Each structure stands twice: as structure tokens, then as C-alpha cells.
Amino acid sequence: MTMQHHDVVPTTVGGRTRGVSRAGIGMAVAAALTLGMGAVQTADAKETIRCVFPFWFGFAPTFVAQDLGYFEEEGFEVTVVFDNDRANVYPALESNDIQCTQRTIGEHIARPLTPDTNTVVIGLTDISVGADGVVAAPDIDSVTDLIGKTFAGEINHPGTLMTAHALQQAGHSFDEVDVRLIQTDDSPAVFEDPDVAAVASWEPMLSEIVRNTSRQGSKILLSSKDFRGLITDVIIVNKEDYEAKREMYAGFMRGIYRAVDLYNKDPEKFLEVAAPHFDVTPDEMKADLGGVYYTSYEDAQEYFGTGGPAKLEDIINQLNDIQVSLDLMDAPINYAAISDPTLTKGLFDGYER
Known part of the structure; x- marks a missing residue:
């Protein structure tokens, strides 16, 4: 395999991702921190999960859950900034300056991730179909x-x-x-x-x-x-914060899966809430969602193997082979070392869905 490198500069587009300059990326992470600090300095301070992830319609359930009060019902709020560059997002995530990102599982397990990295996969958001x-x-x-x-x-x-x-x-x-x-x-x-x-x-x-x-x-x-499932977007959070506030993150996932339920029951309402966050109309967003499958709680149970083999483990094993061959990873990584399937089991027991 010969590699031809061409000088490229990220540009701004709609669709799966929106690139920004490295300076802009640093500003995006800084904005996420500012949003979070503003939230905790209010009189009625709430816990805040600060998320930074790429501009991608697949991540819309987070916005819908926040705007419709699903997270507020759980006792916390979520702030979001768009940013696609792992080189800036992951150091902030590991240090707990931000608490969450969302991206493909293939991207996540690529270098420099190791089993000791201070992150953990706790949920799904969508599958590219x-x-x-x-x-x-x-x-x-x-x-x-x-x-x-x-x-x-x-x-x-x-x-x-x-x-x-x-x-x-x-x-x-x-x-x-x-x-x-x-x-x-x-x-x-x-x-x-x-x-x-x-x-x-x-x-x-x-x-x-x-x-x-x-x-x-x-x-x-x-x-x-x-290749259904090979391109699956997952939710990744700071591991130490997750272990200290597990119930808050359970509420985070409940909110996201409830937003997916809304999409499946009333897509027009979902799009009405989500589209402004991406600066598009509901009709424009609907047109671009043809290749996106939002993952429900039932899908999460299948992927995390709450009742049998974990489909996500099989996907990671396939990606290990591919990405080692592409020199995106130094060695295969174990599913159990980077995820916690136990959060998914019984997630809605005793809670509204």
C-alpha cells in the first residue's frame, strides 16, 4: 500500500461532520468548559455533563433529551459543543475537563487509546445504514x-x-x-x-x-x-467521573434512549426540536437521516449483551483486525477493557420510559 499525502485544510460542510481549524477546536473545548462553569455557578447548582462531539445528526438525541427536560428530570443538565478533533477532545475528556464525547467505535479504539485510558463506553446513539x-x-x-x-x-x-x-x-x-x-x-x-x-x-x-x-x-x-453495525456511534465518558456518579450517567443514557423512543413514535416532533441545533430545517434534517438508524434501548441490550453475546464485542474484534492492518492501532484492544455493559442491564427498572 503506497500512501500519497496531499495538503488539506478542513472546511465547513453539512452532513456527517464539520471540520474547524485547530485554533477553532481549542476554542470549542474552551467554550465547553465555560458553559459548564456557568452552569455550576448558578444559585440552584446542578450537576453538569459537558459533551464535545462532531457535527453529526446521529448525535441529535442528546439535544432532544436536554431540550425536552429528560435530563432535568434526572437532576442534571448537559452542555454540548461541536468539535471533531480527537487530539483536543480526548485530553480534555481524560482529565475530566469535559465528561463525554460521541463518535464511531472505530475512531474511539484507534491510537492512542489503551486499556488504561481514563474513558469508558457506556451506550450507543446511532448506526450508519x-x-x-x-x-x-x-x-x-x-x-x-x-x-x-x-x-x-x-x-x-x-x-x-x-x-x-x-x-x-x-x-x-x-x-x-x-x-x-x-x-x-x-x-x-x-x-x-x-x-x-x-x-x-x-x-x-x-x-x-x-x-x-x-x-x-x-x-x-x-x-x-x-456492513450493519460496523459503523456504530457510541457514547464515551470519563471513567473516574462515571464510577463516582454512576447513577447520573444511568440517567444520561435513559434520557438519550427516551429521545430515540420519541423519534420512533413522533419523528416530526423530534426533528422540530433537533434541527435548530444543526442550523437546518426539519425537512433538511429528515432528508439526510435516510442512512441513519437511531439505536433504541433494545438495541443497546443486544449490543452490550445483557441477555447473551455482546454484538459490540464482535464489532470491536472485526475493527481490531482492520485497524491494526491500517496502522491505526498498535495492538488489538479488548471489549471488556474499554466498556461497561452492566449499566445497560435494568436501566429503566423503576423509571419512566
């Missing part, structure tokens, strides 16, 4: 057609992980592909290069590339809907 994928040139009909050709994408992008996984399943290695490292926001322009056989992207850019490219006959080669 078509929101991420790979667009291929007209002459690429299967993932093995990429061997010896140029694939463009971020090394930790869900589309890159899916490509590596699909090649492994076909008896090949990602090392057999030439990789051009790009910023995902640049994927439409990069795909216009005839030397690029495929590009990793996410919605809405994924469909826009197919629809607008000059390379007629291009298609979505791989979609996260065909």
Missing part, C-alpha cells in the same frame, strides 16, 4: 477491482474501513491498493481525477458525487447499509 460509503469509477464493479489502483480517503474514514474489511473478506489486503490521503470534504473534487478509482465519502456528498460527476456510470460501490 447508508450514510457512509465508497463511490467507484465506471470500470470498478467489485472491491477487488481496486487492487493496484488509487483509492482516495481519510485513513480512518468509515469508507476506508469498509474497503479494507471487504478486501479481507475477499482474501486480499488493503496493502494491494494505492491510497491517496485526502480530506473527505474534498471528495467530490478529488473524484474528478481520472486516476482515482474510488473515493470514500458520506452523505449527502456520497449521492451528490454519483449524481454530479462527469464520470458517467460511476456508482456507490460500498455502503454502510451492507
Whole structure:
């Protein structure tokens, strides 16, 4: 696998994530701290969970739970700032300057995470079921057609992980592909290069590339809907704070799963509350949620194995193989070392849902 590095600068877009400059990122974390300090200095001081996570509609249940008073009923509040850069978010999370982040499990377990890192996975928020994928040139009909050709994408992008996984399943290695490292926001322009056989992207850019490219006959080669569960977003919190305030974090997860219940029962109300937080209309948000599956409490029970094998453990094992091969991890990491499935069991016993 040869790597072609291109100088890239994050840009601002809608959809899965919104990049900001490193200066902006530092300001985002600082803003999260300021929000939290303001909350605890009020006369009726409440516990506050400060969250920093990427701009992604999959994380909307947190906003809905806060705005509809689900967290207030549990005796605390949640503040949120958008920020996609792990290099700034994770040090703040480990030191308890912030208490929570949300992102894909693949991103989370990548370097520099170790079993001793002061974080723990306690819940789910959503699964990509078509929101991420790979667009291929007209002459690429299967993932093995990429061997010896140029694939463009971020090394930790869900589309890159899916490509590596699909090649492994076909008896090949990602090392057999030439990789051009790009910023995902640049994927439409990069795909216009005839030397690029495929590009990793996410919605809405994924469909826009197919629809607008000059390379007629291009298609979505791989979609996260065909790898259900591989691209799962999880909720990660500071481990020491979680162990000291376990019931507060149980309330946090109850609030989020109640928000998902609302989406399943009354999506219009959910979107009405959530959309302003992303500076879009409810209709715009609805259009971009086609590839997103919000995970319910029942899904969490399956993924954390409260009644049998943990599906999340199987996903982490698959990601271990993929990400070690991509040099995103030094060694495989154990599911039990980085998560606490016990919070999910009986989460709503004695509580309103």
C-alpha cells in the first residue's frame, strides 16, 4: 500500500461532520468548559455533563433529551459543543475537563487509546445504514477491482474501513491498493481525477458525487447499509467521573434512549426540536437521516449483551483486525477493557420510559 499525502485544510460542510481549524477546536473545548462553569455557578447548582462531539445528526438525541427536560428530570443538565478533533477532545475528556464525547467505535479504539485510558463506553446513539460509503469509477464493479489502483480517503474514514474489511473478506489486503490521503470534504473534487478509482465519502456528498460527476456510470460501490453495525456511534465518558456518579450517567443514557423512543413514535416532533441545533430545517434534517438508524434501548441490550453475546464485542474484534492492518492501532484492544455493559442491564427498572 503506497500512501500519497496531499495538503488539506478542513472546511465547513453539512452532513456527517464539520471540520474547524485547530485554533477553532481549542476554542470549542474552551467554550465547553465555560458553559459548564456557568452552569455550576448558578444559585440552584446542578450537576453538569459537558459533551464535545462532531457535527453529526446521529448525535441529535442528546439535544432532544436536554431540550425536552429528560435530563432535568434526572437532576442534571448537559452542555454540548461541536468539535471533531480527537487530539483536543480526548485530553480534555481524560482529565475530566469535559465528561463525554460521541463518535464511531472505530475512531474511539484507534491510537492512542489503551486499556488504561481514563474513558469508558457506556451506550450507543446511532448506526450508519447508508450514510457512509465508497463511490467507484465506471470500470470498478467489485472491491477487488481496486487492487493496484488509487483509492482516495481519510485513513480512518468509515469508507476506508469498509474497503479494507471487504478486501479481507475477499482474501486480499488493503496493502494491494494505492491510497491517496485526502480530506473527505474534498471528495467530490478529488473524484474528478481520472486516476482515482474510488473515493470514500458520506452523505449527502456520497449521492451528490454519483449524481454530479462527469464520470458517467460511476456508482456507490460500498455502503454502510451492507456492513450493519460496523459503523456504530457510541457514547464515551470519563471513567473516574462515571464510577463516582454512576447513577447520573444511568440517567444520561435513559434520557438519550427516551429521545430515540420519541423519534420512533413522533419523528416530526423530534426533528422540530433537533434541527435548530444543526442550523437546518426539519425537512433538511429528515432528508439526510435516510442512512441513519437511531439505536433504541433494545438495541443497546443486544449490543452490550445483557441477555447473551455482546454484538459490540464482535464489532470491536472485526475493527481490531482492520485497524491494526491500517496502522491505526498498535495492538488489538479488548471489549471488556474499554466498556461497561452492566449499566445497560435494568436501566429503566423503576423509571419512566
